[in-house]
Amino acid sequence: MDYEIIVVGGGHAGCEAAVASSRKGHKTLLITGNINNIATMPCNPSIGGSAKGIIVREIDALGGVMGEVADKALLQMKMLNYAKGPAVKSLRAQADKITYPKEMLKVLRNEKNLTIKEGMVENLIVIDNTVKGIILENGENITSNIVILTTGTYLKSDILIGNTRTRSGPHEEKPSLHLSDNLKKYGFNILRLKTGTPPRIEKSTIDFSKTKKEEGDKQYYTFSHTNKPTYDINNQEPCYLIYTTDETKKIITDNLSKSSMYGGLDDITGVGPRYCPSIEDKIVRFSDKEKHQLFLEPESKYYDDIYIQGFSTSMPRNIQEQMVHSLPGLEHAKILKYAYAIEYDAIYPTQVKPSLETKILKNLFTAGQINGTSGYEEAACQGLIAGINASLKLEGKEPLILKRSEAYIGVLIDDLVTKGTKEPYRMLTSRAEYRLLLRHDNSDLRLREYGHQIGLINGEKYEKFLQKKKAILKLTEELKNIKITVDTEKNRRTITVYEYLKNPNSNLQQIIKDFKLNLNYPQEIVDEVEIQIKYEGYIKKVEREAEKTLKNEEKQIPENIDYDKVPNLASEARQKLKEVRPISIGQALRISGVNPSDISILLVYLKRKYNE
């Protein structure tokens, strides 16, 4: 074998997969169409966001690299949902589109087990339903034990602008023309998806006096659990808020039929995301709304492009000009890159196991947009898990499968492989039923230990974590013993700080100050302890809920079960079970169309079979 692991694609999923597997000591090849496009951000210039920011923290906790790289590329940092509750706080960074890929490439180049090569993969080497390597466009064969596909939007992608359809990847890059057809031949069901990106504007042509400035937070944050911040809070790049005008609406309505998606092209099959509609979608679907909010976001310190968030479109270029000029402050704006929609192939993610190995071909893993997701963070976390599990498989170990109560990553992968998706899947806090457990602040407490066991978290990173854990316990104990006297409306009473913290309006840092308590802990520890105590009741409740389902997760379903032999199953349930092939009763319960009575029947069948 030439390599142990080959990662196909150098996007956010591919980078994480390649780093994880090479750091685990496996000889890895990262193959990509263009080295200069490794870890680029072809759409919005930001990393994180609601729920997504927590994913980045989880990646960092497990030993992935996105968080550390993003920290080095900050243009602006914000803690979203600060006042809305402990569970929903999440970081969002404006990240520099030049710095981010540059820093990521540095990380990759530092990995001694990693080789980076340019090439277009068009087929796989497959023997007995097992992948043995890749075949390049030029016919070259490269062998490996495992292949991880992180092809992003490059599978048979078409760029759509107005009435033109061009076979091309983003940035006018070459797409992979045959790989998805070949996957189809091996038995994969292929899904056509669509996404879009807004126009970019030359900064100096915008009149910012007509916009509202949106600054970064005046407090330091990092995605990394170990590293110190390296940016200057007083020197962050602002974003700008504007709204569409009546004229914008009129231009779009008048020219609707020219948009690729509204008649410009009559062969659109890709399904676009509902949470991320184009501006013409918004105008049509929410026609009673007079104006729509847009953000002007800087892409980099090193060039002048401004990204118009909220303005993605597939209108022809001349209409885009009119649309942009109808916006306040952009009357004379110069468009540097036109907006476009892109259609690409993906596989039905129910064909993938929770480990991210495919069910169709052994030793083939998939991660990122090929599995139907959207977003840098969603891609990166899958890449990390695929890289980890590919390595574990080589080592003959059980895969890392995160539970829904442990990580957003667990929710994401479970949703994909259990329910599949019809549109590009984006993480939302609403998707997580145990989100009170999946917080920004406790990502390391949830996952650092896994990272250590896998071998990606060692040395200083692990030491710091152990210290943090110790400090949390110690402070909690101390608060149980320190008593303070407080005046309430009714009376004066003496209670422990621990008790007092149950009061929703209490603030531990304030108490420490007011009562001059001799407690010298970092803010991070104080905050963590405060959340744990204040929301203890709710956290315990959610934990109990999660525990209830845990036993079902532990009830394994044998991989070779023949659902046709299970009597009395409802036919819809049988068909769904055959499609998804859940690994546990817990997963089976989450498949829509499988009812509790089907689960009863399945349990009885498994028990009987097991007895025999």
Add this chain to the structure above:
Amino acid sequence: MEDTIVAISTTTGIGAISIIRLSGIDALEIVSKVFTKDLTKVKSHTIHYGFIKDKEEKIDEVLVSIMKAPKTFTREDVVEINCHGGIAVTNKVLEVLLKSGARLAEPGEFTKRAFLNGRIDLLEAEATMDLISSQSDKARKMALNTLTGETSNLIKDLRSELIQIISNIEVNIDYPEYEDIEFLTNDKILPSIKSFKQKLEEILRKSNDTRLIKEGINVAIIGRPNVGKSSLLNSLIEEEKAIVTNIPGTTRDIVEGKIILDGILLNIIDTAGIRNTNDIVEKIGVEKSIQMIEKSDLVLFMLNNNDKLSTEEKELLTKIKEKKHIIIINKIDLEAILDKTLLDNYIEISAKNNTNINKIKDEIKKLFSLGELQSNNMTYLSNARSISLLNEAINNIDESIKEIDNDSPIDIVELNLKEAWNSLGEVIGETYKDELLDELFSRFCLGK
């Protein structure tokens, strides 16, 4: 199999002694919550005497058998409660157990657990499988059918109202930068949550109405001595060949006789007072009548066709207006002396000759809209389940109001709202989570 299940395991019938069985980890704890004695520390395979109570109200005098795992039918902790109070009381006991954390067992579920825990063999298991598959459909439908279409629609409406509040909060969280979506603060959602709670309570009241009918309608027959109360009672009994029994051991001491009238259970209050016709010095006893009116769901007020309206009767006529009532003019076989112009609605009968007794029955049915009512046990069961779920939803809403008062973050407030939404979903058999996402995407305009 982590939850504790409960079911009435005897065939229920009027007046029968029945057994309620629980199985599961929390069986002992759940029963202890509603029993007069702590059962969590008693020895296995022992029987205990006491009362089942709902808060402080005693419901039934029972014998409780404690069988701890593994030597039980299901190999889990099993508790069996011998109820003495007949169907209404047994159902009430079941209801408080459901309220205390037990879940209503699916058909065949005890057997299923016995099998899965290795207690019974393969042959029995085959039978169980058939049982589960043949009855589960019924069970599923049951949950939907028991609620009248009206109630079910009400709950659907309420759920969609709640999901709007929830999805608005969610959208604020998932798209925090979108300033053009109304930002929901605790203050803003409080009024809608409060009005939501009122609507829930209204439904609960209605559900309780239905339950009332199934548990029996408390009927007070009032009227002056010798107006014919006893005869009416007798003709009702005569006609239906139904039973009038005293039921000892129940704490509903006001209910002393039961009549089944076309399948409707009438609990006659204070039959002794009615039957004691020998007591010729008995006066109308306005005080006592008022007490009876208060305790009843339905008042049968009897007047004498052959006499004038007395002052006391006039007073009582105004009193009964707040209650469901039927004015019955007896003795129409005698000369009409009574001035009927003061009465707006009445039924004229002759209890002695059994004339027009049917009209009373029809009127009762009309008053309680008993058109399609059936005293179907299954129906009652899941109705009890619905009621306990409704109660749960109200508790959740209360919690969220408490958190708003505490000024807790909206995420914590919403946690309770979601639970309420789930409880309501269970009532009508819908808990599908994707509804929320659909709602999110259809109502809000988001994206890059």
